[in-house]
Amino acid sequence: MSADAVRAAFARAREMKAGPDGLNIVLAENSDAEREAGAMTAAEGLGGPLLAQPIAVKDNIATLDIPTTCGSRILEGYVSPYEATVIARLRAAGAVIAFKTNMDEFAMGSSTENSAFGTVHHPLDPSRVPGGSSGGSAAAVAAGMVRIALGSETGGSVRQPAAFCGVVGVKPTYGRVSRYGLVAFASSLDQVGVLGRTVDDAAAALGVIAGRDPLDSTSVDIPVPDYRAASRRSVRGLVIGRPREYFPERLDPGIRARCDAAIDAFRSAGAIVRDVSLPHTDYAVPVYYIIAPAEASSNLARFDGVRYGLRVTGSGLSAMYDATRSRGFGPEVTRRILLGTYVLSAGYYDAYYRRAQRVRALIEQDFRSVFASGVDVLFTPTTPTTAFKIGAVSDPYEMYLNDIFTATANLAGVPAVSVPIGSSQGLPVGGQLIAPHFGEATMFAAAYALEGSLGSASA
Amino acid sequence: MAITFDDVRQIASLARVGIDETRLPVLAGELSRILDHMAVLAQVDVSASDAGGPGNPEPGAPLRRDAGPPIPLSEALSHFAPDMRGGFFIVPRLATHEDDASEEET
Numbered sequence: 001m002s003a004d005a006v007r008a009a010f011a012r013a014r015e016m017k018a019g020p021d022g023l024n025i026v027l028a029e030n031s032d033a034e035r036e037a038g039a040m041t042a043a044e045g046l047g048g049p050l051l052a053q054p055i056a057v058k059d060n061i062a063t064l065d066i067p068t069t070c071g072s073r074i075l076e077g078y079v080s081p082y083e084a085t086v087i088a089r090l091r092a093a094g095a096v097i098a099f100k101t102n103m104d105e106f107a108m109g110s111s112t113e114n115s116a117f118g119t120v121h122h123p124l125d126p127s128r129v130p131g132g133s134s135g136g137s138a139a140a141v142a143a144g145m146v147r148i149a150l151g152s153e154t155g156g157s158v159r160q161p162a163a164f165c166g167v168v169g170v171k172p173t174y175g176r177v178s179r180y181g182l183v184a185f186a187s188s189l190d191q192v193g194v195l196g197r198t199v200d201d202a203a204a205a206l207g208v209i210a211g212r213d214p215l216d217s218t219s220v221d222i223p224v225p226d227y228r229a230a231s232r233r234s235v236r237g238l239v240i241g242r243p244r245e246y247f248p249e250r251l252d253p254g255i256r257a258r259c260d261a262a263i264d265a266f267r268s269a270g271a272i273v274r275d276v277s278l279p280h281t282d283y284a285v286p287v288y289y290i291i292a293p294a295e296a297s298s299n300l301a302r303f304d305g306v307r308y309g310l311r312v313t314g315s316g317l318s319a320m321y322d323a324t325r326s327r328g329f330g331p332e333v334t335r336r337i338l339l340g341t342y343v344l345s346a347g348y349y350d351a352y353y354r355r356a357q358r359v360r361a362l363i364e365q366d367f368r369s370v371f372a373s374g375v376d377v378l379f380t381p382t383t384p385t386t387a388f389k390i391g392a393v394s395d396p397y398e399m400y401l402n403d404i405f406t407a408t409a410n411l412a413g414v415p416a417v418s419v420p421i422g423s424s425q426g427l428p429v430g431g432q433l434i435a436p437h438f439g440e441a442t443m444f445a446a447a448y449a450l451e452g453s454l455g456s457a458s459a
Numbered sequence: 460m461a462i463t464f465d466d467v468r469q470i471a472s473l474a475r476v477g478i479d480e481t482r483l484p485v486l487a488g489e490l491s492r493i494l495d496h497m498a499v500l501a502q503v504d505v506s507a508s509d510a511g512g513p514g515n516p517e518p519g520a521p522l523r524r525d526a527g528p529p530i531p532l533s534e535a536l537s538h539f540a541p542d543m544r545g546g547f548f549i550v551p552r553l554a555t556h557e558d559d560a561s562e563e564e565t
Contacts, residue, residue: 282499283499283500285496286496286499289493290497317547318546325477326477335489338470338476342462342470345473346524346525351501356497359500359508395492397493400493
């Protein structure tokens, strides 16, 4: 093994033009990666599927020696003095951080058009978006640069680009993975997620990064199952719920056809498919786009020119804050900070923020009820459309609707995975599996069965 | 929900983001349209929702007044450092930040 996989990753990146003059997937490379891979291979006691494997990491996860910019001018060139727990765990398992990947600024977006460092292009069709906000990580896997990448999820930012790019994308249960070193966007929703070329890749990586971390008080002390072994379990007798709210009449016909084929595949494998209802699904996008900006407006208050990155001086302290944040944040981040500030302001707190929290509780109750009724896993489309053209969606709320099938899992805190289930008009289609809290093992079993039946659509 | 230019100025002040006056029409329009979509939540029956859960404080929880700059301090700013210039504290430069000085915008 030695450093072969790392060398191959860099060669593939050059071949695919993954830099800013091409697909714009990569924001930074680890120039020491080959040497690290050699050292990992030579180290005693290391082994397993991640040994000397190159990993791509979304640029909002803190790494030593390589900048962590969050795709923002306000953090351009910023190098963290510490590394995220997920990075430390991957390296302890022998993996090598090879690339930091481009992303929507501060993870706000569904197309990776919002990066201060330029749009990421879809590896299969460069005129299209790869999805977002973890678009660079999904594209790195789809382009064949790496088998495994890390992303982050707040409303679907791993699963949606995974679906667009034809790779596997996992959002773990809230609390399953440490967020220490993940730059905060919306703390009640954020999770580190995994992108993999296969379900097995994603299961292997999640098994390494999951588990309690004393540095993150929201991480939960529940044993981590062997996800790779669990994924081989038969789905015979498994009850798959098909929520009707995720299959509206307006659903893209190509996506509906692929989902129908997936449902048939589950039936053929011996699973039981049952129609169910999650009645508050339609409220997920408005709830999400109140709660997430509200939390973002608080979390991003720390970027003011005092402690991090860009500083634009003005005539006094307040002027410096205003000028730094005005110059440092892009249009979408500014819009969400303003929206979040508005819904938290005293005059509108009850009408927006408090009401959104109460509806969020109803969305979570929907999931608890359906799983309590005997459903093991839910199956839905991951996205309402396939990858769209760069620049095709200009209205902010229309862009937000990309999260319509994914934001619910974040609001409820349950785990979910997007699996390639074929293609429509030459573009990948993702199917989503949603499991109860800490039900990743069953989720992986269903995902593995689906992958085995329908195959991968990645490049 | 019609967001006025003054609303945008007020929330930008609370958020400490400088907004160019020429951007006000676009921002006011975008925020208004987004908030129009949020209005659907007013129709939801939330009587079955757990109102006391995490992140869902009891009604009547005290809220502070929406007030932007200046930052209220119990003592004058000059009491916090031996010297000030242009609203900033003058402190010894950190050795670890010496390389950053040339990159700061002025």
